[in-house]
Amino acid sequence: MTTQPLVLLAEEEGASSSAVSVVDTLLDVAVYALLLGVVVLTLYSLYVTLDQRNKEYGGWVKKEDDELLDTSARGPNDRLRSGAVYDPVTEQWTYPAKTTKAAARVGRAPAADEEVGGNRYERRMEKKLKAAREGKKRRN
Secondary structure (H helix, E strand, O other): OOOOOOOHHHHHHOHHHHHHHHHHHHHHHHHHHHHHHHHHHHHHHHHHHHHHHHHHHOOOOOOOOOOOOOOOOOOOOOOOOOOOOEEOOOOEEEEOOOOOOOOOOOOOOOOOOOOOOOOHHHHHHHHHHHHHHHHHHHHH
């Protein structure tokens, strides 16, 4: 006995195509339900395993207020201050000096301490023009 596709059997027996499509749809739904069941069981198994391990090792407990690091009590020479650097040779902490940052420059206007041609694109073009002029002088 050979197996034949369901469509060919349905056509031979005179079944309508709508009945075949309903059966195919139900089979598709059953396969997707089976896949969904596998995913749900996998996630549940993962949850149960992690929960059991967490209980074995004592679980997670929120820290008390006195265990938390109090950042407001830090002094000016606190070693946890931002930018602190430890030197193991001298066994001392060094701290960066607080300096005021210069305001950010916006636009193409050169700063007062820079030369007039401070724009790098302008300098680049000047070099190219200078090289082109020197190239013409060599040709002549």
